[in-house]
Amino acid sequence: MAGPPAADLRGAPPARVRDALRDGDPLPGGRGFAGRLDDPPGRDGPVLVRDVLGRQPLFVERGAIDPAADSVPATGSTPATDRTPTDPDAWSFSRTALNDPTPVPAGRVASAAGVERVWTLPDAPPTDPEPAQAAVDAAVGDALGAIADGRDGLGDSAGGLAVAFSGGVDSGLVAAGVPDAPCYVAGFEGCHDVAAARDAAAAMDRELRVVEITHEELLRAVRAVADATGRRNPMDLAIAVPLYLAAEAAAADGLDRLAVGQGADELFGGYSKVVDPATDDRVDADTVRGARTETVLTLPDQLERDVLALRAAGVEPVAPLLDDRVVAAALALPGELLASDGERKVALRRAAAGRVPESVRTADKKAVQYGTYVSRELDRLARRAGFKRRMDDHVGRYLDDLLAGE
Helix, strand or coil, X not given: CCCCCCCCEECCCHHHHHHHHHHCCCCCXXXXXXXXXXCCCCCCCCEEEECCCCCCCXXXXXXXXXXXXXXXXXXXXXXXXXXXXXCCCCEECCHHHCCCEEECCCCEEEXXXXXXXXXXXXXXXXXXXXXXXXXXXXXXXXXXXXXXXXXXXXXXXXXXXXXXXXXXXXXXXXXXXXXXXXXXXXXXXXXXXXXXXXXXXXXXXXXXXXXXXXXXXXXXXXXXXXXXXXXXXXXXXXXXXXXXXHHHHHHHCCCCEEECCCXXXXXXXXXXXXXXXXXXXXXXXXXXXXXXXXXXXXXXXXXXXXXXXXXXXXXXXXXXXXXXXXXHHHHCCCHHHXXXXXXXXXXXXHHHEXXXXXXXXXXXXXXXXXXXXXXXXXXXXHHHCCCCCCCCXXXXXXXXXXXXXX
């Protein structure tokens, strides 16, 4: 097995990224990459790279890069920092290592000469249903097999692997791929996700650790996640906090990697707005595939939040459903295998047949912020603190007050 990637590059060995850069291949294998690449083909000097879905976060000092213009100030014209993105102290995998961080956009190469979009997602016509389903089945099997065999691209691990488990088909599939890994779920007492996880763990005969969230733990995690991610809005915090607390519990148990089901909803049509997009004003597209593409394009922003939160909790995420093989197979699906007759994630649920119990394969899943009661309890805390619902964005105002000076 190949050794771990170079310290300046995460997610893939330098040779693979050089080949992807030379060939313009957006899905060269693995589960994303980011960092500094020395001796890039066709370019003078080192560059910063970030994969097409932004699966690895990467930051530079603000002012060194202008994502909207796809340009970087030339050497000597950078603001007060007087550094370029390829200088050793001007970039980092962590926001907190920089004075004023801004992300390198997904799919780009950045250098002192500018920012260039190199990789875009494949946009080919859909494959016929039968071979499309077969491709998903094979890709999911290969990706899960890589995790089970320890071929997760993280090199040697001093700890072990856990699974973030909510009882739905996404986390159920991931858990099925690593049958000896303990499962973790976080939520308030009586919440949907904890109940679903318990039922699914019993059906799969899996060890489950339940992390019961209290108001004290919620506020502590909100502060930690806000610090690590820079996100302070209610939605981002309510999504990331349960993941952070589950990961923190796994790290406390001596585990240093957390397998997650991230990407499944976006790639496979898991959102209700994908089912009938022509009548849904939450999307611009009027086809199932078009609406799915819109959700896929939200992944870089979401993954930045989730990866940073997990790392702050002490684990490294492992996301088999964001493997390039799975991404390529999902993007080729016809609309009927994404959402049809009210069923979502059709192809993924079919791929799960025989891998997970039928109750897990067909389980309905609530959005994590609601299924864990985190959004409900943030609302309750906001109202207790005097931020009433009649106020515009009352929870957001409460969080601003809570995090002031943090």
